[in-house]
Amino acid sequence: MLIVKNIDRVREEIREFFPPAFLAVERVASSGALGRVLSKAVPAEEDIPHFCRSTVDGWAVRAKDVFGASETFPAILKVAGEVLMGEKPSLTVAAGEAVYVPTGAWVPEGADAVVMIEHCERLLDEVLVYKAAPPGNQIVFRGDDRKEGETVLPAGSILGPKELGALAACGRNHVGVFAKPVCGIISTGDEIVPAGEPISSDSAEMRDVNHPMAAACLRQWGMEPRFFGICRDDEELIRESLLKALEVCDMVLLSGGSSAGRLDNTVKVIAGVPEAAFLTHGLAVKPGKPTILARIGQKPVIGLPGHPVSAFFIMQTVIRPICYALYGIEAPPLPYLTAAAGEKIPSNNGRDDFVAGALTNGVFTPLPLKSGLITLLCAANGYIMIDRRCEGVDKGAPVQVYLF
Amino acid sequence: MLIVKNIDRVREEIREFFPPAFLAVERVASSGALGRVLSKAVPAEEDIPHFCRSTVDGWAVRAKDVFGASETFPAILKVAGEVLMGEKPSLTVAAGEAVYVPTGAWVPEGADAVVMIEHCERLLDEVLVYKAAPPGNQIVFRGDDRKEGETVLPAGSILGPKELGALAACGRNHVGVFAKPVCGIISTGDEIVPAGEPISSDSAEMRDVNHPMAAACLRQWGMEPRFFGICRDDEELIRESLLKALEVCDMVLLSGGSSAGRLDNTVKVIAGVPEAAFLTHGLAVKPGKPTILARIGQKPVIGLPGHPVSAFFIMQTVIRPICYALYGIEAPPLPYLTAAAGEKIPSNNGRDDFVAGALTNGVFTPLPLKSGLITLLCAANGYIMIDRRCEGVDKGAPVQVYLF
Numbered sequence: 001m002l003i004v005k006n007i008d009r010v011r012e013e014i015r016e017f018f019p020p021a022f023l024a025v026e027r028v029a030s031s032g033a034l035g036r037v038l039s040k041a042v043p044a045e046e047d048i049p050h051f052c053r054s055t056v057d058g059w060a061v062r063a064k065d066v067f068g069a070s071e072t073f074p075a076i077l078k079v080a081g082e083v084l085m086g087e088k089p090s091l092t093v094a095a096g097e098a099v100y101v102p103t104g105a106w107v108p109e110g111a112d113a114v115v116m117i118e119h120c121e122r123l124l125d126e127v128l129v130y131k132a133a134p135p136g137n138q139i140v141f142r143g144d145d146r147k148e149g150e151t152v153l154p155a156g157s158i159l160g161p162k163e164l165g166a167l168a169a170c171g172r173n174h175v176g177v178f179a180k181p182v183c184g185i186i187s188t189g190d191e192i193v194p195a196g197e198p199i200s201s202d203s204a205e206m207r208d209v210n211h212p213m214a215a216a217c218l219r220q221w222g223m224e225p226r227f228f229g230i231c232r233d234d235e236e237l238i239r240e241s242l243l244k245a246l247e248v249c250d251m252v253l254l255s256g257g258s259s260a261g262r263l264d265n266t267v268k269v270i271a272g273v274p275e276a277a278f279l280t281h282g283l284a285v286k287p288g289k290p291t292i293l294a295r296i297g298q299k300p301v302i303g304l305p306g307h308p309v310s311a312f313f314i315m316q317t318v319i320r321p322i323c324y325a326l327y328g329i330e331a332p333p334l335p336y337l338t339a340a341a342g343e344k345i346p347s348n349n350g351r352d353d354f355v356a357g358a359l360t361n362g363v364f365t366p367l368p369l370k371s372g373l374i375t376l377l378c379a380a381n382g383y384i385m386i387d388r389r390c391e392g393v394d395k396g397a398p399v400q401v402y403l404f
Numbered sequence: 405m406l407i408v409k410n411i412d413r414v415r416e417e418i419r420e421f422f423p424p425a426f427l428a429v430e431r432v433a434s435s436g437a438l439g440r441v442l443s444k445a446v447p448a449e450e451d452i453p454h455f456c457r458s459t460v461d462g463w464a465v466r467a468k469d470v471f472g473a474s475e476t477f478p479a480i481l482k483v484a485g486e487v488l489m490g491e492k493p494s495l496t497v498a499a500g501e502a503v504y505v506p507t508g509a510w511v512p513e514g515a516d517a518v519v520m521i522e523h524c525e526r527l528l529d530e531v532l533v534y535k536a537a538p539p540g541n542q543i544v545f546r547g548d549d550r551k552e553g554e555t556v557l558p559a560g561s562i563l564g565p566k567e568l569g570a571l572a573a574c575g576r577n578h579v580g581v582f583a584k585p586v587c588g589i590i591s592t593g594d595e596i597v598p599a600g601e602p603i604s605s606d607s608a609e610m611r612d613v614n615h616p617m618a619a620a621c622l623r624q625w626g627m628e629p630r631f632f633g634i635c636r637d638d639e640e641l642i643r644e645s646l647l648k649a650l651e652v653c654d655m656v657l658l659s660g661g662s663s664a665g666r667l668d669n670t671v672k673v674i675a676g677v678p679e680a681a682f683l684t685h686g687l688a689v690k691p692g693k694p695t696i697l698a699r700i701g702q703k704p705v706i707g708l709p710g711h712p713v714s715a716f717f718i719m720q721t722v723i724r725p726i727c728y729a730l731y732g733i734e735a736p737p738l739p740y741l742t743a744a745a746g747e748k749i750p751s752n753n754g755r756d757d758f759v760a761g762a763l764t765n766g767v768f769t770p771l772p773l774k775s776g777l778i779t780l781l782c783a784a785n786g787y788i789m790i791d792r793r794c795e796g797v798d799k800g801a802p803v804q805v806y807l808f
Contacts (some may be wrong), residue, residue: 197575201454207488245411308573336741374550
């Protein structure tokens with residue numbers, strides 16, 4: 001019944017299987033746009049820079065006047081003035097002349113090079129230039145950075161600090177971004193109770209960890225999580241909850257279903273909705289095997305493993321790219337730190353293994369999954385993935401640790 | 405006049421030089437606590453789990469009853485019932501008996517091991533167990549994860565998805581966090597105009613890029629940026645602005661001052677305030693040399709280079725750990741991707757070099773700084789740091805690319 005796929009195959013198929021969502025466009029202040037996704041390309045509305053700028057404190061000269069200048073044979077030029085910051089100079093540099101320019105100032109007409117002050121010496125009305133400078137030396141010419149009309153940021157750019165800096169440089173303090181995709185979360189399980197509730201020591205109830213954990217992940221990826229409550233393991237109740245969520249969400253996560261019986265429930269519910277299509281039912285990965293990736297109409301519907309650590313791995317490696325696919329873009333690559341395996345880490349052939357562990361001073365020590373979720377969620381600060389074609393990792397071997 | 409230090413020495417001295425700020429404590433809903441910093445350790449208020457849980461779907465047995473069981477000689481046990489999810493079982497497992505337990509269910513009294521259903525076969529009232537199981541097999545015992553009173557999250561934990569999951573598992577839907585440190589930003593420079601303003605083509609004005617860029621960085625690190633406007637290059641004006649910011653902020657960034665004259669202005673202003681102390685005035689790094697790290701009383705006061713790309717490097721590598729020092733914690737390590745240098749990258753001995761570039765398909769291609777800020781801020785998606793003891797990086801050599 002399970003159509004188990006490898007995680008890398010699934011990741012290759014995500015963009016094709018999950019089309020971009022129909023997202024509204026909002027105009028927001030740039031100051032509040034951190035993490036948002038640009039709906040339309042931003043062009044330069046003027047040449048950037050709009051004047052020839054000096055990149056150093058120095059003397060603006062004609063390059064041919066300092067040709068061959070050296071420590072022993074400096075060029076001797078006449079001081080013709082100084083350019084002030086922020087101002088367009090009215091003076092020009094004639095043959096044999098030099099004008100002082102601070103960093104970022106407008107290089108006056110006539111000059112085609114700037115020589116750093118370190119290589120010059122001023123003597124009253126003259127300046128000795130001890131170094132030759134080719135044409136263009138230490139100058140950023142008008143439009144060097146971007147010409148009017150050229151694209152500064154393409155549509156789909158995620159607005160981080162550097163993009164917000166670039167928008168500011170273009171004079172944009174408002175920007176069009178996509179509305180955040182809304183992701184519904186439904187927790188399922190007869191034993192699941194809300195996070196804030198006391199648990200009777202006479203029951204085998206478990207608090208809902210996946211909802212707050214998944215919601216935090218979604219927020220980090222620019223999504224808006226919306227919770228549809230905890231649903232008992234009942235096909236009809238889960239169906240009702242799913243249909244309600246699909247009405248208002250761009251994507252739905254159903255958490256729970258690690259055991260065979262429950263997993264079938266979720267799959268049955270999804271399969272029973274018209275327009276349902278499955279990318280996979282099961283991943284050849286440990287932990288995280290009971291993962292369902294489907295779509296109802298255009299909307300992703302995900303069955304997430306009930307075990308929080310498994311769910312976390314699946315969120316990071318599979319759900320994250322699906323979230324960005326709603327914007328029609330690739331997820332930024334997950335960075336990692338390289339470390340040495342603190343011990344031999346065995347692995348099973350035939351499926352990829354996620355191993356959570358503690359990264360300390362460049363050494364990655366795996367933590368056993370069995371010991372429970374809190375220990376792993378708190379003592380582990382990263383995980384590695386062991387390829388299904390490997391039999392494990394030797395002690396001391398380099399591993400790529402993705403930070404939790 | 406410059407007391408130039410190496411960047412790694414400065415980073416070592418940050419925690420000692422910048423004491424934790426006096427931050428108020430706020431009680432917030434866990435659902436809104438993403439990125440906040442825990443003010444007090446969170447202990448487990450009960451044993452976690454509070455019962456013995458099965459980690460698989462299987463049969464709860466007495467380990468000695470299945471001792472030596474194998475494919476050829478299965479143990480034959482009497483089916484004594486089934487445990488339902490979420491419920492405390494009233495039945496017990498006597499010698500020669502087995503009870504069905506789904507994943508996550510309470511393992512009944514008497515049993516000390518669980519055998520996965522894959523290794524068992526049910527025949528009406530009996531179950532054949534084809535595999536031996538040591539005591540404790542597939543069981544998480546009460547308190548295995550955390551005992552009542554043990555620390556789950558220490559004070560100073562940054563609340564990411566896994567920490568929020570752990571809080572939920574502990575039954576906490578509210579949590580005490582530090583108030584976000586407030587960081588004042590003052591942009592300086594006669595040529596600087598606000599980001600949203602048109603620029604006259606008859607002036608050499610530049611839009612303020614550092615304020616929005618730095619503010620976005622600060623937000624990413626859990627700080628609250630507060631803008632104190634653009635200040636002309638006037639010692640008295642800068643002093644007024646700085647004193648005003650110091651009254652209400654935990655830290656102040658003064659942006660601008662790449663040129664020697666202006667740099668001196670910022671330094672003079674800081675040095676003129678009573679209780680000022682300098683960690684460094686200048687960093688042996690390129691770009692980013694004109695960086696001032698000081699403190700007035702207990703509060704960090706930073707002189708940030710005016711060039712946005714330099715400012716960005718300094719924010720990531722030096723200001724980031726200072727921000728976390730306000731919480732009294734270490735900054736999380738900056739992850740990176742390993743790539744091959746796309747070309748030979750020369751470097752200067754004696755100072756560390758930051759090189760921005762484009763990372764594409766595992767190849768890092770440096771982009772020249774001269775070409776301007778937009779090009780670098782947009783076309784570059786990462787940077788490398790070349791150690792001052794290196795003469796550069798050969799084409800094809802491995803480099804660690806920190807993503808922008």
